[in-house]
Amino acid sequence: MAASIRSSCSRGFSVYWTFFFSGSKCRIPVVDVRESAWSAVSWRRYKSGSEERSTHFGFETVSEEEKAERVYQVFESVAQKYDVMNDAMSLGVHRLWKDALLHVMNPSPGTRLLDTAGGTGDISFRFLEYVRSQEARRAWRAAPSHQTPSWQQISASYQTGRLGTGDGALAVVCDINKQMLKVGRQRAVDLGFSTGLSWVVGNAEELPFDDDSFDIYSIAFGIRNVTHIEQALQEAHRVLKPGGRFLCLEFSRVSNPLLSRLYDTYSFQLIPVLGEVIAGDWKSYQYLVESIRRFPDQEEFKALIEDAGFYKVQFHNLTGGVVAIHSGFKL
Amino acid sequence: DGVKDKEHKQSFDTSLLEFLVCPLSKKPLRYDEKTNELINEELGISYPIIDGIPNLIPQDARMI
Numbered sequence: 001m002a003a004s005i006r007s008s009c010s011r012g013f014s015v016y017w018t019f020f021f022s023g024s025k026c027r028i029p030v031v032d033v034r035e036s037a038w039s040a041v042s043w044r045r046y047k048s049g050s051e052e053r054s055t056h057f058g059f060e061t062v063s064e065e066e067k068a069e070r071v072y073q074v075f076e077s078v079a080q081k082y083d084v085m086n087d088a089m090s091l092g093v094h095r096l097w098k099d100a101l102l103h104v105m106n107p108s109p110g111t112r113l114l115d116t117a118g119g120t121g122d123i124s125f126r127f128l129e130y131v132r133s134q135e136a137r138r139a140w141r142a143a144p145s146h147q148t149p150s151w152q153q154i155s156a157s158y159q160t161g162r163l164g165t166g167d168g169a170l171a172v173v174c175d176i177n178k179q180m181l182k183v184g185r186q187r188a189v190d191l192g193f194s195t196g197l198s199w200v201v202g203n204a205e206e207l208p209f210d211d212d213s214f215d216i217y218s219i220a221f222g223i224r225n226v227t228h229i230e231q232a233l234q235e236a237h238r239v240l241k242p243g244g245r246f247l248c249l250e251f252s253r254v255s256n257p258l259l260s261r262l263y264d265t266y267s268f269q270l271i272p273v274l275g276e277v278i279a280g281d282w283k284s285y286q287y288l289v290e291s292i293r294r295f296p297d298q299e300e301f302k303a304l305i306e307d308a309g310f311y312k313v314q315f316h317n318l319t320g321g322v323v324a325i326h327s328g329f330k331l
Numbered sequence: 332d333g334v335k336d337k338e339h340k341q342s343f344d345t346s347l348l349e350f351l352v353c354p355l356s357k358k359p360l361r362y363d364e365k366t367n368e369l370i371n372e373e374l375g376i377s378y379p380i381i382d383g384i385p386n387l388i389p390q391d392a393r394m395i
Contacts (some may be wrong), residue, residue, distance in 0.1 A: 172347075178381070178384075178386070201385065203388055208354040321353060
């Protein structure tokens with residue numbers, strides 16, 4: 001498995017992949033009575049929702065209403081500094097994690113992506129760049145004897161409007177937070193992305209999209225903040241086309257005890273301080289660290305994805321399990 | 332003021348209507364150019380479009 005992943009990557013990335021990826025597992029779920037009964041129960045629990053129920057906000061226990069409100073406030077308050085903070089906290093490694101997600105996704109021209117909790121557009125921008133570079137490579141391969149295109153070919157490509165448009169690839173960024181989307185759209189303008197991008201304010205638990213609409217559903221560092229994870233997964237399953245793929249990038253569990261201790265010290269001692277110094281917001285970053293510890297580990301989360309009806313669910317650990325990519329298919 | 336408004340206001344990309352639905356009923360929405368809203372006739376609610384970005388959070392919808 002690891003070998004096949006490595007060989008399918010470009011040469012430049014192979015070293016990097018061996019470094020970041022430590023094994024992947026896969027299991028095809030057998031849908032039994034117990035499992036479907038469980039999901040029916042969880043659905044009912046979600047639906048019967050008017051009475052107050054409690055959930056966690058970091059290490060605190062709060063009502064579900066309050067959690068949604070407080071998560072909103074966290075991201076409203078950090079939106080402007082979000083990208084700077086990501087670089088500072090992860091020492092830039094979050095960029096490699098997001099690149100790794102794109103390599104697993106490996107989108108082709110014409111792919112329609114739903115970038116849930118996509119906020120400032122990191123995944124969608126990478127997606128569009130990836131598709132365009134794929135297309136450029138394909139065009140270069142197709143060109144006779146690998147020459148630069150003649151002016152006739154260039155003018156023809158302008159007329160059909162297919163020069164680097166990603167051939168109809170579309171990324172829809174959906175986030176519950178208006179502030180994050182605003183920052184994202186400004187970045188899109190600054191980076192020169194004009195076609196193939198749409199922005200929608202929406203809730204991952206109640207997606208405003210039709211059934212069977214997307215080829216890929218991605219959620220990067222977002223599902224942790226959703227109040228009802230099972231509900232978000234069911235919505236992901238609904239909006240994906242049959243054959244579509246669910247991809248999630250999220251903090252996970254570090255199994256190596258030494259790395260784990262280092263990571264704990266770093267995140268509990270340093271990250272809130274960085275948050276205070278750079279973004280002037282200790283509490284939001286304290287929440288960030290705590291919410292990471294409350295999120296289910298690799299295997300538990302994999303089981304949740306399988307419960308939502310996805311097949312061939314597998315995960316890859318990145319940086320020793322600090323972060324994991326989970327993937328599953330709707331069949 | 333009008334010029335400033337035009338610069339600021341980004342138009343809504345109607346191609347989104349192909350797969351955008353009401354998050355509650357999961358039925359298609361109608362774009363009302365005059366009010367710049369997305370309307371669900373059946374439930375009698377409308378969703379605002381701000382700076383060209385549709386807001387499809389049920390809590391932010393308006394009864395019509």
